[in-house]
Amino acid sequence: MLLCSASVSLHFDLLMCVLLCTQEELLVGAPRVLVTGATGLLGRAVCREFHSAGWTVIGTGYRRARPRLLRCDLTDEDAVRGLLHEYKPDVIVHCAAERRPDVMERHTEAAVNLNVHATSTLAKEAATCGALFLYISTDYVFDGRNPPYGEDDSPNPLNVYGRSKLEGERETLRHCPGAVVLRVPVLFGEVESVTESVVTSLYLKVQEASEESCTLDHVLQRFPTDARDVAAVCRKLSERARQDPSIRGIFHFSGKEQMTKYEMAVAIAQAFNLPSSHLIPLTEQPAASALRPINSQLNCSRLELLNLSVEPRPFTSAIIDCLWPFTPDKRWRQTVFH
Template sequence: MKKVVITGSNGLLGQTLVNLLLEEKERYQTIGFSRGENRSGRSDFNYVSIDVTDEVLLYKKLSEYKPDVIVNTAAMTNVDECEINKEACDKLNIDVVQYLKNYSEENNAHLIHISTDFIFDGKNGPYKETDKPNPLSYYGLSKLKSEETLIQSKIDYTILRTILVYGKVYDMSRSNIVLWVKKMLGDRKEITIVDDQFRMPTYVEDLALACKLSIDKKALGVFNVSSKKMLSIYEIAQQIAEVFMLDKSLIKPISTEELNQRAKRPATTGFDLEKVKKYLGLAPKSFQEDLQKFKEKLT
């Protein structure tokens, strides 16, 4: 049996991974670390209410549980907020990874960390795992620094890079592109969506499965995880409307320049997915196929 600590277990990926591992209680002892009350709606796993940016407390709690694997899903992911509040961004996105790396080094734990397509500048997508990063935003820079912390270490690490994660869990503190578009169109509200940024969105169930496969196979190194087809964010919104049978005419295109967001976004990211198929055995699907699965889960 493997002991797995999931940091950020109240988040979208955190809750999804907790649920996935609890399907096989004989194989995993699941421990959730997160801030505040346990929001998963489940009481059949160990939950620790903790501020993971407290290095001393984090080390103490990890030492109590002695995990074989740590999956770090805790992060500050609001791109514009990271631009404004760099100190908070550094604490959660860089310092915490350093603390987890230090613990893993001393205790021989396997550390799985979630990263992002925003480490790239968007000029040459889709990207391979080996392509040179060049972040445009402070968020992207913070995630790149956290990657470097692991890559330069001597620990067993796995970095899973992902794009625009969406899905739904029991109690959510924030929305995501699919739920937001679905809600706005469901309320008959007009929305403006950028049509000159291109992505491959990721269904949270697939990302959780990639985490589990990384644990099972002890797959080390960097892996890309996303759906398999490049779409503009405008096309993503249109597909959401189609699958949920909502009014597409409410979606209005806008350029990145017109939108004028605080943090710069890469134009075209997307991933080459050959490595994750070969080594993790993941079979990426199109956004539309994943959306259909998500819709069935919601009904």
Template sequence: MKHLVIGASGQVGHALMKALDEAGHSVIGTYFSHSEPGLVHLDMTRRDAVENIFAKEAPEAVWIPGAMPDVDRCEREPAFSHQVNVEAPQLVMAAARPASIPLVYFSTDYVFDGVDGPYLESAPVHPLQVYGQHKVEAETALLAYPQTLVVRPAWIYSDEPNPRNFVYRVLSDLKEGRPIKSAVDQINTPTPAGALVRNALQALIEGHRGVLHLAGPERLTRLALVERIARMAGFSTDSIQSISVGDLPLPAKRPLKGGLISSYARYGISERLEDLNLTPLLTTS
């Protein structure tokens, strides 16, 4: 099967390229601003560029991990967020529709307000910020296409030595001796990128369509998560300070009692934080 991954230069995109290759699929990946060998440039906000890549590559499945996932930037620049997070995925859907090409769109747990999580797929959405509102708008538009699979992960992490990966950022701070402020009142279900994309691929191939929650098996506060990363890597937790989300001057509101669970046990992720190989992160962070 030939896959097109739009946003292959991101954290989920990298994991997807690896998983698809390991599963023996043919794959074309795109970047937007971070050029990488083997990836082709695509600005998915441009209709002509999207149409050209479909015409040239004739993909049989399309993935959209591409997004503007910076929650605070979306709050400050809602028109930009709308263009990338809502309008662009619809351009991709329009290009996929004539040949009924399956489409996987990555959404978020931020579609929920975090009042009484964890949330099942059937829970009503109620986003607190522009990013979540735009993800809901995109989900709604894309789900009108029967070949769409909407995957919702939460707090994605990986073994990738890249500042986009929060485990890498935490380890960099610990190594450099920088103090870390971590919220004790924000709880979520951290999601390993590798298992996320492998299970999403299985769901796609088995014909699962509609909304699917794919998150890790544990529900942790941000503070507990950061402390656990420190202990796993052999660092003291002394430099980690417990704070409340409200203490941080952030433009966008965060869901507090969040997290995702799923009605579809067959796609459940069993991998825990302790299963993460820290070596690539410790040698480079």
């Protein structure tokens, strides 16, 4: 039976073999991790990270589920219960979520079903089957008025997305007291298309140099973070928590470079030797259906003190890693085969 996620980033498929977990592998005692949202940006990175560390990886998806993923509707309690009963994971990394704040303002009920109710079900079942539950949350649980924020600072989300993730945290810790909650900021990484991440989508704005000027937010402070680094932290947390029950509760991880969307776009332009004069900083907070915190910087010292953090990749080198397959001259194809 096929249990593992394939690498679904289009260019990454050329760089590694499809991950296949066989019954034989299950018998050798490798720890098992179930990754929800394995078709997504973070879920793919988590699957690759755990697989490379020798874990048996069980990836789940739903609407975008592929042949080598298990298709599961996480809002179906019976389906979730059956999934965990059959595959008996040692660790569950819950990456699946509706992460688009503006979408959540318009489709609140469906998004809350995934971000809150599905999380509650998974936490209950994880506690029942004895699996470590690792819930991915967000810096948007804070209002951005008094950064940096530690794990014990009082949340005050400004939008439906932040409130739903905060409620997911509370459901996680209520039903599964030994769980781990990992808050992270805006993510980017190896994408299937440049529009998959808010960060990589800025590449399209950079490429509009021959068109009219393009205004970009220069107010909201963000800390873009590579999904590969988050995946590594998830693995380190999982490995330590399985041995040490004191590793529980809330942790923060974030990139260290503070940047607005405008600054990210300029950095992307410089990384690829493209013009940026058409990019215009917008110094008034942009209109959007969902309010966003001005600066929700996370204090990550708890992870660092426990030696469970990783050094975040510099933004410039990381963004080149993510976007080089989409450069117009396609020179990357030569680097794959030669």
